[in-house]
Amino acid sequence: xxxxxxxxxxxxxxxxxxxxxxxxxxxxxxxxxxxxxxxxxxxxxxxxxxxxxxxxxxxxxxxxxxxxxxxxxxxxxxxxxxxxxxxxxxxxxxxxxxxxxxxxxxxxxxxxxxxxxxxxxxxxxxxxxxxxxxxxxxxxxxxxxxxxxxxxxxxxxxxxxxxxxxxxxxxxxxxxxxxxxxxxxxxxxxxxxxxxxxxxxxxxxxxxxxxxxxxxxxxxxxxxxxxxxxxxxxxxxxxxxxxxxxxxxxxxxxxxxxxxxxxxxxxxxxxxxxxxxxxxxxxxxxxxxxxxxxxxxxxxxxxxxxxxxxxxxxxxxxxxxxxxxxxxxxxxxxxxx
Amino acid sequence: xxxxxxxxxxxxxxxxxxxxxxxxxxxxxxxxxxxxxxxxxxxxxxxxxxxxxxxxxxxxxxxxxxxxxxxxxxxxxxxxxxxxxxxxxxxxxxxxxxxxxxxxxxxxxxxxxxxxxxxxxxxxxxxxxxxxxxxxxxxxxxxxxxxxxxxxxxxxxxxxxxxxxxxxxxxxxxxxxxxxxxxxxxxxxxxxxxxxxxxxxxxxxxxxxxxxxxxxxxxxxxxxxxxxxxxxxxxxxxxxxxxxxxxxxxxxxxxxxxxxxxxxxxxxxxxxxxxx
Numbered sequence: 001x002x003x004x005x006x007x008x009x010x011x012x013x014x015x016x017x018x019x020x021x022x023x024x025x026x027x028x029x030x031x032x033x034x035x036x037x038x039x040x041x042x043x044x045x046x047x048x049x050x051x052x053x054x055x056x057x058x059x060x061x062x063x064x065x066x067x068x069x070x071x072x073x074x075x076x077x078x079x080x081x082x083x084x085x086x087x088x089x090x091x092x093x094x095x096x097x098x099x100x101x102x103x104x105x106x107x108x109x110x111x112x113x114x115x116x117x118x119x120x121x122x123x124x125x126x127x128x129x130x131x132x133x134x135x136x137x138x139x140x141x142x143x144x145x146x147x148x149x150x151x152x153x154x155x156x157x158x159x160x161x162x163x164x165x166x167x168x169x170x171x172x173x174x175x176x177x178x179x180x181x182x183x184x185x186x187x188x189x190x191x192x193x194x195x196x197x198x199x200x201x202x203x204x205x206x207x208x209x210x211x212x213x214x215x216x217x218x219x220x221x222x223x224x225x226x227x228x229x230x231x232x233x234x235x236x237x238x239x240x241x242x243x244x245x246x247x248x249x250x251x252x253x254x255x256x257x258x259x260x261x262x263x264x265x266x267x268x269x270x271x272x273x274x275x276x277x278x279x280x281x282x283x284x285x286x287x288x289x290x291x292x293x294x295x296x297x298x299x300x301x302x303x304x305x306x307x308x309x310x311x312x313x314x315x316x317x318x319x320x321x322x323x324x325x326x327x328x329x330x331x332x333x334x335x336x337x
Numbered sequence: 338x339x340x341x342x343x344x345x346x347x348x349x350x351x352x353x354x355x356x357x358x359x360x361x362x363x364x365x366x367x368x369x370x371x372x373x374x375x376x377x378x379x380x381x382x383x384x385x386x387x388x389x390x391x392x393x394x395x396x397x398x399x400x401x402x403x404x405x406x407x408x409x410x411x412x413x414x415x416x417x418x419x420x421x422x423x424x425x426x427x428x429x430x431x432x433x434x435x436x437x438x439x440x441x442x443x444x445x446x447x448x449x450x451x452x453x454x455x456x457x458x459x460x461x462x463x464x465x466x467x468x469x470x471x472x473x474x475x476x477x478x479x480x481x482x483x484x485x486x487x488x489x490x491x492x493x494x495x496x497x498x499x500x501x502x503x504x505x506x507x508x509x510x511x512x513x514x515x516x517x518x519x520x521x522x523x524x525x526x527x528x529x530x531x532x533x534x535x536x537x538x539x540x541x542x543x544x545x546x547x548x549x550x551x552x553x554x555x556x557x558x559x560x561x562x563x564x565x566x567x568x569x570x571x572x573x574x575x576x577x578x579x580x581x582x583x584x585x586x587x588x589x590x591x592x593x594x595x596x597x598x599x600x601x602x603x604x605x606x607x608x609x610x611x612x613x
């Protein structure tokens with residue numbers, strides 16, 4: 001029989017030896033100096049994130065202050081944008097941003113939810129991983145490449161094959177009036193739709209995967225068909241998360257810049273027709289900021305950026321809260337490259 | 338009837354999945370069809386020629402992308418990884434919740450807004466556009482992304498490993514760095530690659546920071562070209578020759594991003610097997 005050592009077995013690490021004056025368990029409680037330093041450094045690094053969001057807001061607000069003072073709240077509903085006369089109103093851009101995002105959601109939501117439902121509920125197992133990967137790859141394509149594709153492939157396609165039948169059937173509505181030149185709200189909305197499908201699909205998929213199998217089994221056990229199980233049990237269970245996923249996609253669409261700038265036509269004008277050129281807030285900043293010569297011009301664009309920033313923050317915060325309610329704490333969507 | 342509805346809806350959602358995949362294949366197919374023929378040796382080794390002439394390449398943009406993204410990674414990765422480690426190790430409290438939430442919200446902030454921010458802080462005071470300002474903007478974009486993926490990867494490390502190290506008398510910081518972070522290294526590297534791939538394709542935050550430059554330069558205090566900026570200029574320009582170059586540059590950029598993403602996926606697969 002071996003005698004028990006009087007002291008605990010010495011740890012293999014030499015650094016422990018150098019601190020032998022302290023009780024050994026001190027390190028476990030995290031009260032020694034190096035642990036405090038480590039935690040301190042990490043905390044400081046983590047604090048850059050809250051700091052960043054505050055700095056962004058304050059900086060944009062300060063930059064926008066001259067415009068805010070000059071135009072007041074009427075900036076939001078004035079539709080004149082005249083750099084020569086120094087009169088600025090963001091109404092056309094706000095309208096264009098909302099309208100293009102709405103078109104994008106109309107197309108992307110059914111598509112993305114369809115993808116998510118297919119991948120979680122119906123697809124054969126060997127199909128799931130590759131298809132999920134390919135759809136997520138849509139998020140990896142740079143915005144400017146989408147823009148290039150939109151200009152040279154999508155717009156000619158719309159002009160030859162989509163707009164003529166659309167005008168023939170729905171030409172009497174206010175939404176499809178006027179001559180189609182290519183760069184238009186419609187083109188912007190479609191490009192945006194393709195760009196946000198991967199986000200909505202990836203998050204919805206994770207939400208649906210988080211729905212307990214018992215929900216499905218219960219519905220199936222009561223004699224529901226597979227679709228009825230999805231429709232009556234799975235989707236209602238994940239509803240908050242799915243709405244969160246859609247709002248997350250909306251946030252992406254609102255702030256998307258390059259692709260939209262390249263296809264939406266960039267005209268300061270409010271037109272209900274999807275065939276007419278429009279403008280978005282992000283596109284206006286991208287187009288005009290480097291040409292903004294006067295400080296009031298720059299300030300007006302900074303105010304546009306501030307509005308965009310606040311809107312996307314609210315939208316994203318809302319989306320996160322909804323998603324967290326279903327898939328608690330998970331960084332859903334981060335896997336969608 | 339109910340069986341029919343079920344079968345029909347199955348077909349509908351399958352069709353939707355097919356449509357989404359088709360969109361990707363169409364875009365990549367067009368890139369290859371329109372871009373591949375313009376890629377030759379000169380494309381990688383020469384800088385652009387004046388408008389109207391044929392030939393030339395995008396060597397300046399490729400090098401510029403490397404420098405700007407590299408610098409951004411140098412700034413953004415340490416902060417992002419540190420913040421991610423914080424979230425994984427000490428992130429259970431109120432501060433952790435706040436940081437996690439802000440990281441998620443910042444992830445959705447339009448990059449053009451970051452561009453204005455970087456312009457105000459790094460271009461306006463100096464009075465000149467610079468590659469450095471572009472790197473700053475991209476670093477800001479990277480931090481929340483890297484922080485969240487790092488956290489996720491570190492959380493995948495089994496708790497027993499951490500307990501074993503602590504039981505051996507390792508202090509927390511050594512446990513965290515030598516055992517936990519080391520085990521999660523593959524995942525962290527993956528997250529970094531994904532982050533780099535994402536910002537490498539960014540254009541909006543560079544418009545009024547790095548600005549673009551038709552000449553070859555490695556001076557980070559000067560305006561510098563990137564592939565994304567070059568594509569934007571060429572695609573919106575009036576010349577057919579430019580459009581041809583835009584497609585080729587887009588193919589190169591896309592290949593770059595895809596390779597990074599595939600490597601990332603491969604690393605994850607090696608380490609953790611199939612992630613759901």
